[in-house]
Structure formats: structure tokens, C-alpha cells
Amino acid sequence: MDFGVVTFVTDYGIDPVTLGRLVEERGFDSLFVTEHTHIPASRDSAWPGGPGGSELPVKYSHTYDPFVALSAVAATTTTLRVGTAICLVVERDPITLAKEVASLDRLSQGRFVFGVGAGWNREEMTNHGTDPATRMALLAERMAAMQQIWTSEEASFRGKFVEFDRIWSWPKPVQLPRPPVLVGGLGPTVLDRVLDFADGWMPLRVPVNQLDALGERITELRTRAADAGRPRPTVTLYGGAPRPDAVARYAELGIDTVLLELPDADPAEVPALLDSLAEVTTAT
Secondary structure, three states, X not given: OEEEEEEOOEOOOOOHHHHHHHHHHOOOXXXXXXXXXXXXXXXXXXXOOOOOOOOOOHHHXXXXXXXXXXXXXXXXXXXXXXXXXXXXXXXXXXXXHHHXXXXXXXHOOOOEEEEEEOOOOHHHHHOOOOOHHHHHHHHHHHHHHHHHHHHOOOEEEEOOOOEEEXXXXXXXXXXXXXXXXXXXXXXXXXXXXXXXXXXXXXXXXXXXXXXXXXHHHHHHHHHHHHHXXXXXXXXXXXXXXXXXXXHHHHHHOOOOEEEEEOOOXXXXXXXXXXXXXXXXXHOO
């Protein structure tokens, strides 16, 4: 089982280059970062990360662009895998995003992992021209369109939401046919999306007392993949509990990667926090 760190990289927090070096020095396999292009000042969408009515943490409106931040990390590390957790595909142009993904994969020499999703903030996606009611269909179609760009010398695509004829787009990714795609989420149809266009699943912050239910879904996912003649889907847990007993249970469930969450902290506190997280990985 691999261990990574997941966090919000912000303009007031530790800089991505320093963070990437600290994470790699402590023996973690990967660093994943979040994405929000902006946070609407007037918002009705409930924040799923806290109790009803709780204030959205300030870090959500201060995140760096993940591709810029991860490019800086990749340029100053050697073995660390870099990933998005998650990239909000429904808020991005697929032609531009395909080039960003391929560029980062090449510049990192094949160390990029593409975590994707549709997100929860309806006002945010609406500002990008996305109808929340059709966001899942839009996500699937944009993923299919990008796959054509990554794998074709001359790509074309015609769908309900995406359409282009005969385009040339380089670079192509180093990892073939694309960087690993992980679908984030816990909704009732998330496994369908994993099987439709991805290589793995990224469940988010599953409480330890709900791990039996998570295990059942992992079994379902892998059984369905085997029945369809698909490769074994990976499972990357976002926000695993930093406790040896929890980590042992994750291994029993067949989780491949555990991402330990680095909290929003003063930059001076980050090295000690990472040391504490690293202790969990060496105790297993």
C-alpha cells in the first residue's frame, strides 16, 4: 500500500515547491492538491465537508491552480507522483485541459495522476456555463473527448456537449494511453463512472466506522470490472485516518493508496505535521 499527502495549496500557506520537497524527503509516494477556480460570494450549495450551516473554510477561495502548482512541484522533485484531488473537469475547456494534462505528464516524466470529478458547488460551476443538472453527463463526455486528443494523431469528437473536427494537439502524455484517471466521490453512481472512463476510484473521507460499507463497494467495483473483462480498478482513499489500526484495516480492504490530509496550517508548522503523518506510514 502506498501513502501520499493531500492538501489545499494556498497563497497564504506553504509554497508548493517547499511542500513537495518536504513530502518527498519523508518518503511519501505522492502529493495531491485540490481545485476551486473561485468561490461565489453568494452561495446556496451546502458544503459537504462540515455540519449543516457551517462556514466554508477560507482555503477554498485561496487555492493555486493545480496544474501550475504541480508543475512547480514536479520540476523540483524526482520520484514524487503528483495528482489532482480533484480536477473539476466540468469547469474546464476539454481541449485546453487535455493539453495541460499531457504537458504536466511529460514535464514530470510520467508522474502525474489525474483525479477528476464534477464537484459540489453548483454556483461555482454555473459561473463556468455548466448546468448542474447535466454535470455528470458533461464530465463523461469531456473525458471521452480528451481521450481522443491524447490517443489520436488527428482527433475529432461529436457529442451533445463537446464537438470538434480534425484537430492536432501535442504533446501527448508519457503514460499510455493516458495518465491514470481516478474518479472522486461517494455518490450512488460513482462506480458507474469509474467503469465507464477511469482506472480507479477515489472515495473521500470515509469514517472508520463506515469501512465495512466501503469494503462492500470496493468488492462490487472489482467484481463488476472482472465480469466486464476490465483491469482491476485501483482505490485511492482521500483523507485516511492517520492511525495504525485504521491503516491496517485499509490494507485488509484492498485499498492501494491512502492519502493523509495535511491541514491548513502556518508554513512553519508543516514540517512537524508531515513528520507526524510519516510516523503512521512507517508503523505499518
